[in-house]
Amino acid sequence: MVKRFFILVMLILFGLMILPLLTGVPPATGLNPLAAKYVQDGPQELGAANLVTAIVVTYRGLDTLGEVAVLFIATAGVGFLLRRKKEHAESGTKRPASEILQTGTAFLMPLIFLFGVYIFVHGHLTPGGGFQGGVVIASGVLLLMLANTSARINQTLLHFVESLSGAFYVGIGILGLVLAAGFLDNRFLPLGHFGTLCSAGAIPVIYSLIGLKVGSELVGILENMRGDPL
Amino acid sequence: MTTLIIAVLGFIMIAAAVMAIYSKSLLSAIISAGVISLLASVIYLLLAAPDVAMTEAAIGSGLTTVVFLFAFHKIRRSEEAKNG
Numbered sequence: 102m103v104k105r106f107f108i109l110v111m112l113i114l115f116g117l118m119i120l121p122l123l124t125g126v127p128p129a130t131g132l133n134p135l136a137a138k139y140v141q142d143g144p145q146e147l148g149a150a151n152l153v154t155a156i157v158v159t160y161r162g163l164d165t166l167g168e169v170a171v172l173f174i175a176t177a178g179v180g181f182l183l184r185r186k187k188e189h190a191e192s193g194t195k196r197p198a199s200e201i202l203q204t205g206t207a208f209l210m211p212l213i214f215l216f217g218v219y220i221f222v223h224g225h226l227t228p229g230g231g232f233q234g235g236v237v238i239a240s241g242v243l244l245l246m247l248a249n250t251s252a253r254i255n256q257t258l259l260h261f262v263e264s265l266s267g268a269f270y271v272g273i274g275i276l277g278l279v280l281a282a283g284f285l286d287n288r289f290l291p292l293g294h295f296g297t298l299c300s301a302g303a304i305p306v307i308y309s310l311i312g313l314k315v316g317s318e319l320v321g322i323l324e325n326m327r328g329d330p331l
Numbered sequence: 332m333t334t335l336i337i338a339v340l341g342f343i344m345i346a347a348a349v350m351a352i353y354s355k356s357l358l359s360a361i362i363s364a365g366v367i368s369l370l371a372s373v374i375y376l377l378l379a380a381p382d383v384a385m386t387e388a389a390i391g392s393g394l395t396t397v398v399f400l401f402a403f404h405k406i407r408r409s410e411e412a413k414n415g
Contacts, residue, residue, distance in 0.1 A: 153382045228382045228384075228385060229382060230382070232386055233389060236389035236390050236394060240389065240393050243393075319394060323397070323401075326405075327401060
């Protein structure tokens with residue numbers, strides 16, 4: 102009872118503490134100077150129709166590299182923790198998936214893959230990009246896992262795609278450092294015509310690499326989580 | 332109008348969060364955690380942030396739910412092996 106009372110008092114005090122945040126802060130009437138600069142100069146400088154992508158991949162490219170590295174470490178951790186059970190888990194009969202799921206998967210898989218590739222290739226034109234496209238591809242692979250319970254994913258191929266795209270990502274960043282203004286600068290490739298597929302310099306290339314990397318990492322997590330007899 | 336929709340979705344999200352905590356069955360707790368992410372992505376879309384909405388819908392309500400379900404399956408199987 103006393104404990105509950107204490108918790109209640111603490112909650113009320115905490116509420117009083119954050120109350121000024123709700124009432125005291127004036128609402129923003131315009132963009133702050135940095136955001137205003139991005140909005141004004143971004144389209145001319147980088148040639149990307151989707152400003153979010155221009156900021157994520159170029160202005161804040163180093164942060165994106167960090168995010169990809171965090172995801173890589175998470176995948177490596179999941180793989181390390183769940184790997185060992187391979188030897189003694191061969192038994193267990195798997196129930197095959199239903200007819201509806203198998204037929205639906207065969208119909209939907211190509212469309213889902215195509216949609217994922219579309220999202221990350223058009224990252225500089227429409228909403229979305231490498232992360233979103235990669236996740237869509239991973240969910241397509243998940244559907245395949247559910248439909249074919251005995252199918253295995255080739256881990257070597259996954260690791261190969263993942264490391265290769267990561268290495269190329271960093272390589273393009275260094276190329277920007279050498280040929281253009283800074284690390285992950287996209288302007289060492291021609292900017293092209295604004296709003297077309299082959300525009301915005303290296304942004305489509307970088308986002309495609311991120312898409313492949315994120316997709317293969319998430320498929321690796323799913324494959325490790327699935328374990329052997331499901 | 333948009334504010335009203337967002338308020339309704341927010342209340343449903345709070346209800347789903349409470350259900351995720353107090354539900355007796357782990358399975359329905361996982362599903363309601365997925366519902367929270369799905370409604371959050373709808374709110375992002377209404378607030379004109381389609382990039383974030385796509386990420387939230389795909390990762391939050393898709394992959395995370397499935398990873399939780401896989402983990403749930405593993406836990407249940409090891410408990411069955413321990414008891415039986």
